[in-house]
Amino acid sequence: GAGVSQSPxxxxxxxxxxxxxxxxxxxxxxxxxxxxxxxxxxxxFLIYFQGNSAPDKSGLPSDRFSAERTGGSVSTLTIQxxxxxxxxxxxxxxxxxxxxxxxxxxxGTRLTVT
Amino acid sequence: xxxxxxxxxxxxxxxxxxxLLRCNYSSSVPPYLFWxxxxxxxxxxxxxKYTSAATLVKGINGFEAEFxxxxxxxxxxxxxxxxxxxxxxxxxxxEGGTALIFGKGTxxxxxx
Numbered sequence: 521g522a523g524v525s526q527s528p529x530x531x532x533x534x535x536x537x538x539x540x541x542x543x544x545x546x547x548x549x550x551x552x553x554x555x556x557x558x559x560x561x562x563x564x565f566l567i568y569f570q571g572n573s574a575p576d577k578s579g580l581p582s583d584r585f586s587a588e589r590t591g592g593s594v595s596t597l598t599i600q601x602x603x604x605x606x607x608x609x610x611x612x613x614x615x616x617x618x619x620x621x622x623x624x625x626x627x628g629t630r631l632t633v634t
Numbered sequence: 635x636x637x638x639x640x641x642x643x644x645x646x647x648x649x650x651x652x653x654l655l656r657c658n659y660s661s662s663v664p665p666y667l668f669w670x671x672x673x674x675x676x677x678x679x680x681x682x683k684y685t686s687a688a689t690l691v692k693g694i695n696g697f698e699a700e701f702x703x704x705x706x707x708x709x710x711x712x713x714x715x716x717x718x719x720x721x722x723x724x725x726x727x728x729e730g731g732t733a734l735i736f737g738k739g740t741x742x743x744x745x746x
Contacts, residue, residue, distance in 0.1 A: 553734075562736055562737070563726075563739070565734065620683070622683070625677035627677045
């Protein structure tokens with residue numbers, strides 16, 4: 521079946537612009553995660569959605585970052601007023617029910633802020 | 635807070651040799667531990683996970699890992715390396731069974 525998809529695969533933006541990154545989880549997966557992978561920081565957790573519960577935003581690095589999940593499916597990660605340190609690969613993962621269920625990762629969106 | 639340390643950012647082995655990738659964790663509660671692999675230009679794939687059942691966990695592609703509480707370790711091994719094992723490997727701990735806390739990763743190179 522279809523895996524987790526992310527778009528765009530690559531995004532180049534100018535410093536100060538806003539960007540939106542999209543994640544389509546596996547159908548039926550109620551849990552969705554965003555992570556960031558960068559050279560200096562490795563893989564970092566950003567935000568977690570589980571069903572209709574309030575999202576766990578504890579990993580968001582600043583208030584410029586936000587995410588939403590509409591209808592319990594597609595998620596959008598928005599970065600406002602992008603900075604060069606936001607350059608990274610943004611990974612989305614989904615799982616069936618959260619908890620210790622396997623997280624399936626998408627291919628990521630490579631964001632470059634110039 | 636839980637954390638993971640991967641010893642060695644780069645490990646090189648010959649084809650057919652033992653693979654040993656080291657991971658130590660820090661946790662105040664019984665941890666849930668994972669190994670993921672990332673092939674070039676691909677997403678992360680789960681190799682295996684420890685969830686407090688058997689301490690020796692077998693995963694895909696011939697990999698296994700042993701949970702040692704006394705050493706706070708969860709090292710990944712494979713008896714005989716294959717060229718196709720060349721990739722980046724990440725150890726991770728689960729914080730409350732939700733978000734994953736990853737180590738910095740170890741790049742495995744396999745030479746013929």
